[in-house]
Amino acid sequence: EVQLVESGGGLVKPGGSLRLSCAASGFRFNSFDMNWVRQAPGKGLKWVSFIRSSSTYISYADSVKGRFTVSRDNAKNSLYLQMDSLRVEDTAVYYCARANFRHFDLWGRGTLVTVSS
Amino acid sequence: QSALTQPASVSGSPGQSITISCTGTSNDVGAYNSVSWYQQHPGKAPKLIIFSVSDRPSGVSSRFSGSKSDITASLTISGLQSEDEADYYCSSYTSNRPFVFGTGTKVTVL
Numbered sequence: 001e002v003q004l005v006e007s008g009g010g011l012v013k014p015g016g017s018l019r020l021s022c023a024a025s026g027f028r029f030n031s032f033d034m035n036w037v038r039q040a041p042g043k044g045l046k047w048v049s050f051i052r053s054s055s056t057y058i059s060y061a062d063s064v065k066g067r068f069t070v071s072r073d074n075a076k077n078s079l080y081l082q083m084d085s086l087r088v089e090d091t092a093v094y095y096c097a098r099a100n101f102r103h104f105d106l107w108g109r110g111t112l113v114t115v116s117s
Numbered sequence: 118q119s120a121l122t123q124p125a126s127v128s129g130s131p132g133q134s135i136t137i138s139c140t141g142t143s144n145d146v147g148a149y150n151s152v153s154w155y156q157q158h159p160g161k162a163p164k165l166i167i168f169s170v171s172d173r174p175s176g177v178s179s180r181f182s183g184s185k186s187d188i189t190a191s192l193t194i195s196g197l198q199s200e201d202e203a204d205y206y207c208s209s210y211t212s213n214r215p216f217v218f219g220t221g222t223k224v225t226v227l
Binding site for chain 2: 035037044045046047050059061095097099100101102103104105107108109110
């Protein structure tokens with residue numbers, strides 16, 4: 001089955017760190033660019049980060065640049081998001097999403113990150 | 118990168134047609150034919166329903182159609198059905214960052 005499954009969310013204090021993972025299956029992971037997209041409770045979708053299939057190009061939203069680091073391991077069919085210096089406003093459901101050319105054609109179910117003291 | 122602008126809500130009766138607008142700039146919607154639309158039901162992940170302005174993925178109803186004029190893209194839902202009640206988001210490729218999403222539109226079936 002073609003799917004993406006996120007994990008690693010949870011409750012963390014402001015200033016803390018968390019590492020999200022996204023396990024891909026059912027397709028050739030190393031052929032696709034990948035993204036992280038987040039959604040704060042009751043709010044809209046926000047693009048967070050992009051990584052090219054070969055990891056040769058990476059981009060971040062201004063709101064997370066310098067605090068978040070995206071990476072991937074094509075041998076393990078996995079995408080990661082290292083989140084440091086977390087803020088209350090980073091509280092959201094984090095989705096990994098496959099980029100097919102310039103749209104997101106496959107989404108995971110998301111993992112909830114809560115930043116609170 | 119500012120979000121694309123969508124109306125907060127749109128409503129219609131069953132069988133009617135509704136249109137959701139998505140306004141960007143000359144750096145995103147106006148620059149590329151790379152506008153996509155996503156449907157999201159409560160508690161669920163988003164689902165791709167339109168890509169490349171007007172193309173539909175396999176399995177998506179032909180009641181959904183997309184178009185673009187200058188810096189504004191539009192999603193039309195024809196023959197509105199109760200199952201269409203959801204949140205809808207547009208997205209565009211951009212010259213500054215790979216992607217930007219719209220502010221989102223809640224569709225209510227009266």
